[in-house]
Amino acid sequence: MADPGEDGIMNRIIIDTDIGSDIDDAMALALALRSPELKLEGVTTVYGDAHLRAKMVSKMIRLAGQSDIPVMAGLDRSLLGNRPIWMAGHEGEGLLAKGEELEYDNRHAVDFIVETVMNNPGEITLIPIGPLTNIAASLIREPRIANNVKEIVLMGGATRLADNGADIRVVEHNIACDPEAASVVFGSGAPIVMVGLDVTMKVQITEAERQSLVATNDPLNLKLAGMMERWFDFVKEQHTYMHDPLTVSLLIDRSLVQTKKMNIQVEYDHRPRTGQTVATFADHANVEVCLDVDASRMVRLLMSRLLKEGA
Numbered sequence: 410m411a412d413p414g415e416d417g418i419m420n421r422i423i424i425d426t427d428i429g430s431d432i433d434d435a436m437a438l439a440l441a442l443r444s445p446e447l448k449l450e451g452v453t454t455v456y457g458d459a460h461l462r463a464k465m466v467s468k469m470i471r472l473a474g475q476s477d478i479p480v481m482a483g484l485d486r487s488l489l490g491n492r493p494i495w496m497a498g499h500e501g502e503g504l505l506a507k508g509e510e511l512e513y514d515n516r517h518a519v520d521f522i523v524e525t526v527m528n529n530p531g532e533i534t535l536i537p538i539g540p541l542t543n544i545a546a547s548l549i550r551e552p553r554i555a556n557n558v559k560e561i562v563l564m565g566g567a568t569r570l571a572d573n574g575a576d577i578r579v580v581e582h583n584i585a586c587d588p589e590a591a592s593v594v595f596g597s598g599a600p601i602v603m604v605g606l607d608v609t610m611k612v613q614i615t616e617a618e619r620q621s622l623v624a625t626n627d628p629l630n631l632k633l634a635g636m637m638e639r640w641f642d643f644v645k646e647q648h649t650y651m652h653d654p655l656t657v658s659l660l661i662d663r664s665l666v667q668t669k670k671m672n673i674q675v676e677y678d679h680r681p682r683t684g685q686t687v688a689t690f691a692d693h694a695n696v697e698v699c700l701d702v703d704a705s706r707m708v709r710l711l712m713s714r715l716l717k718e719g720a
Contacts, residue, residue, distance in 0.1 A: 483518025
């Protein structure tokens with residue numbers, strides 16, 4: 410059981426993840442597992458092979474020495490089934506042993522999200538760090554989630570309104586994988602914090618951080634380091650971006666980012682910019698869009714938790 414933070418408030422969260430390709434989902438889950446301010450009510454998986462991803466989450470929870478966090482698989486395909494699925498091909502390598510049996514909850518992710526939010530009005534924060542299919546399906550099934558969720562803090566999108574706008578992509582992976590689902594979520598009226606490429610592309614870790622994980626000889630950190638090495642080989646770089654850990658970190662320290670309230674419209678008409686998130690100013694906007702970040706402080710927070718400094 411997690412302990413409250415210094416202010417006495419414990420954030421109750423559900424992480425919805427497409428863990429297994431980029432290393433950042435695994436790093437984000439590890440950050441949540443090692444942050445006493447967060448009560449991880451459950452983890453749901455989405456996109457491509459949600460059952461494989463659920464096994465990965467179960468293994469990480471076990472490596473972290475925890476056993477009471479439910480894990481549920483969700484939807485594999487996009488909301489309308491009209492988008493190609495992208496997977497890197499190395500999902501599970503270096504984490505799951507061949508033939509390893511890992512049990513997880515047999516409830517469906519959407520059932521779990523709906524029941525947990527509706528049974529705890531104003532208490533649960535959803536943290537989607539993958540395509541928004543499970544969250545959209547939950548809102549379609551039970552629209553009152555928009556009024557009962559505490560907030561939705563999501564990794565996705567790009568407004569290109571920050572000072573790095575000329576250097577980042579027009580569309581972001583999580584939104585482009587299921588833009589129709591993203592449109593449902595942003596249009597629901599729920600209180601949303603959008604952690605997009607405007608800020609996440611400023612937060613990097615390198616081979617130096619990977620080596621510091623190896624040096625701990627901690628079972629979870631060793632697996633993270635191994636998955637990070639595979640990702641470095643895949644992208645042919647010696648650095649990577651902490652999109653998802655930044656998103657989780659906002660439930661620990663919201664002062665890491667600067668935001669502006671806007672409305673977000675998602676383009677989904679199959680043109681080259683399908684998945685573009687268009688931000689507009691409005692009097693009654695429901696999305697806090699992150700536009701700047703203290704990147705070095707965020708990396709220090711992440712690594713201090715993973716290295717268990719001061720524990």
